[in-house]
Amino acid sequence: MSSADIVGIDAGAVGRWFASLGVDFAGPLAFERIGLGQSNLTYLVKDQDGHRWVLRRPPLGHLLASAHDVAREARILTALESTVVPTPRVLGLTDEPAVTDVPLLLMEFVDxxxxxxxxxxxxxxxxxRRAIGMSLPRTLAKIHAVDLQVTGLTGLAGHKPYAQRQLKRWSAQWERSRTRELPALEDLTRRLVAAVPEQREPTLVHGDFHLRNxxxxxxxxxxxxxxxxxxxxLGDPLADLGSLLAYWPAKGENTSxxxxxxxxxxxxxxxxxxxxYSAASGRDLTALGYWHALGLWKVAIIAEGVMRRAMDEPRNKAASGTPTAERIDALVAKAHEVADTAGV
Structure with a gap:
């Protein structure tokens, strides 16, 4: 596919934007859709000398409010440049109509x-595999130790309890994107609403921390x-650990x-x-079972949304395939099991 045909990008306009940023490149630029992201679209950009960058934009088609905010992503990445959290450097952000019809984020390529x-x-x-796996919780602990004052991230979100915010947000997402009746999910939502743990200190949370990210x-x-x-x-750090566990199937589990x-x-x-994570962070993990169940609930809702988006706009289908109703049902069943164990 030539760069002229790449979905979602105007190659010529992006090249002119690169030049305006002072990015040194040997044109013309070539674009390739990369990653298995089911939300924001990610492109590898290469010049004629083999230099590489990464470009991100929201998905095609109708978007749910706030779900794919690349400008917010740019703000967070820029704030984290001075911390020990490993992130790619932001090189540019634009929503200029001459360049793009949606915000575009340009980042360094990390090999x-x-x-x-x-x-x-x-x-x-x-x-x-073990080295990668053990690095993940240590990296999460670094994210949760970020000084919000120093990085200027105290205003990133309201300081209302995170569990209620998540339950409200993702319940609304479910209502907008579901493809069917799913009483087991509705029942799980009721259980989670009734058992919200006490809010601890709010920290920076990643919100979607797992092996592929x-x-x-x-x-x-x-x-x-x-x-x-x-x-x-900003929210409860255990939410990120719960998410990581939700995306971490063991042998014989069919949630993945x-x-x-x-x-x-x-x-x-x-x-x-x-x-x-406990060793790296020193945190009290008493409420982790709740956040593991909520993590599975959220992954199920996200998967339903991806299934819906692929039905509505086939060009959003990613190479990894689209979630199935069977997998979403398995996630909900696992969440009930985790909630039972945790006494939720």
Whole structure:
């Protein structure tokens, strides 16, 4: 596909924008859709000398309010440049009509391994899988230790309790994007609303932290960049750990669709992730079962939204395939099981 045909990008206008930013490049630029992102679209941009950058834009078609805010993502990434959280550097952000009809975010390209397909996960040694897995909770602890005053992120979100905000937001998302009746999910929502834990100190939360959303070192397996900050906000740090557990199926669990990477030998167990986070953060993890169940609930709602978007606008389908009703049902069933264990 030539760059002129790339969906969602005006190659000539983006080239002129690069020049206006002072980015040194040998034109013409070539664009390639990368990643398996089902929300914001991500493109690898290359020039004639092999230099690389990454460009992000919201998805095509009708958007739910605030769901795909690349300007917000740019603000968070810029604020994190001075911290120990590994992130790509922001090079530019534009919503100029001469360049684009939606906001575009330009970032540096961070080289490394993204474990976002089963073939990549299978190609790794068990030792490398373990190193990557154990780096994730340590990286989360770094995100949750960010000084909100110093980074200027205190105003990123209201300081109302995060659980209520999440339940309200994702329940509304469910109502707008569901494709069917699902009484088990409605029942789970009621359980979560009735058992909201006490709000602890608000920290920066990533909002969608999992294996596919990080770049890792080819040498050590350590996380070298955390990606996809569009859902980041201020909230309860255990929500991120609960999300990570929700995206971390064990052997024999059917909640992962086509991506059961974490069930492969070498990847740490959920219990090991929790122990590593506890050691790195020193936090009280009493309420974690609640946040694990809420994480599964949220993943189910996100998956339903992706299924709906792919039905409504086939061009939004990503290479990873589209979630199925069976997988969403499995996520809801697992959430009920986790909630039972946690006494929710």
């Amino acid at each position: 490394g391994q993204v474990v976002d397909t089963m073939s990549i996960a299978r190609s790794l040694t068990p030792e490398r 990080v770049i890792t070192s080819y040498d050590t397996g350590e996380v070298t960049a955390v990606l996809d900050w569009e859902l980041s906000t 669709g086509d991506f059961a990477a974490t069930a492969l030998d070498g990847f740490p167990t959920r219990e090991e992730l929790v122990a590593a």
